[in-house]
Amino acid sequence: MVRLILSFVALFVCVGTSFGQTNVPATANQVPSAAQLQQYLNRWEQEMLKVQTLAATIKLIEKDKTFETTSASIGVAKYMKLGSGSSTVNLASLELRREGKADLDKKFLCTGNYLYQVLFEAKEIRAFEMPKPKQGQVAEDSFMSLLFGMKAEEALRRYDIRLTKEDQWYIYMDISPRFPADKADFQRARIVFNRANFMPRQLWFEQPNGSEVTWDIPKMETNVKLERSEFDPPRAPQGWKLVQEPITQQGQPRVVRPKP
Numbered sequence: 001m002v003r004l005i006l007s008f009v010a011l012f013v014c015v016g017t018s019f020g021q022t023n024v025p026a027t028a029n030q031v032p033s034a035a036q037l038q039q040y041l042n043r044w045e046q047e048m049l050k051v052q053t054l055a056a057t058i059k060l061i062e063k064d065k066t067f068e069t070t071s072a073s074i075g076v077a078k079y080m081k082l083g084s085g086s087s088t089v090n091l092a093s094l095e096l097r098r099e100g101k102a103d104l105d106k107k108f109l110c111t112g113n114y115l116y117q118v119l120f121e122a123k124e125i126r127a128f129e130m131p132k133p134k135q136g137q138v139a140e141d142s143f144m145s146l147l148f149g150m151k152a153e154e155a156l157r158r159y160d161i162r163l164t165k166e167d168q169w170y171i172y173m174d175i176s177p178r179f180p181a182d183k184a185d186f187q188r189a190r191i192v193f194n195r196a197n198f199m200p201r202q203l204w205f206e207q208p209n210g211s212e213v214t215w216d217i218p219k220m221e222t223n224v225k226l227e228r229s230e231f232d233p234p235r236a237p238q239g240w241k242l243v244q245e246p247i248t249q250q251g252q253p254r255v256v257r258p259k260p
Contacts, residue, residue, distance in 0.1 A: 037163035040171060041152035043198055054079040056220040060096055065210035072099040073106065080226050091231035109234055116234050123240045127233075158182075164190075171195055184208065 060073040075096035082089040089112040096106040107118035110130075117126045155161060160176040175189040185207070192202040203215040236242045 034163075037161065037173075038152065040163060040173075040193075040198070041155060041161070044193075045152050047198055051079070051222050052081050053224050053226045054220065054222050055224045055226070056217055059099075059216040059218065061212075061214040061216065063212040065212075073097060074099055075106075078226055078230065080228070080231060082228075091228075093231060107234075109231065111231055111233055114233065118234060123237075124243055125234055125236050125240060126243045126245050128245045166195070169195055170201060171198070
């Protein structure tokens, strides 16, 4: 789940402006060609380079196939890019609360070198050292690398990407993992882009066990004023524990989820 959280936070580097439509239409007029896919991937790559800061309101919908439950959370995500080239540092934060509740339920903070997971119920902050990036990108073993600036050619090598349909408002891309590390996290994914400005509207995953995770993005703003201090590592309040988690052999952080 943590890499899917990371993937969503990383998605913000692709976006640029706010848009107001809140429902993604299911109809389409035709199935686009492979040439159109390449054109859109190239534009996606170009749009990624433009964003320096971003803030978005989001909705997370989780469907658990094992227990046949569905939960919804709403919240705010922020992104800031520092430096350029090989010295680029990507900072991000994500705060979520259960729909209808006032208190925070989940919080994630990416400082570039570490991902922090704040567990409010357990009163713990877990710190995960992130895999070292190459050439200014995030680690190549993560779906984040696709969203954070992977070249279009490399994206097609790493993932089976299909431009499944287009309609008046949106462009739909289905993504399937090619390599075992990615298959351990998801078996299918879909990204929906706003046709007018190629900004993402929705990100959906189907996990190996059939559970589904949907990130809905009703509003986004780019190049907003953010403070660097907003992405400082969190401090454990009195009575809380700070737990350092190791990287697994596959270079992935091992996340312990709070008990229900």
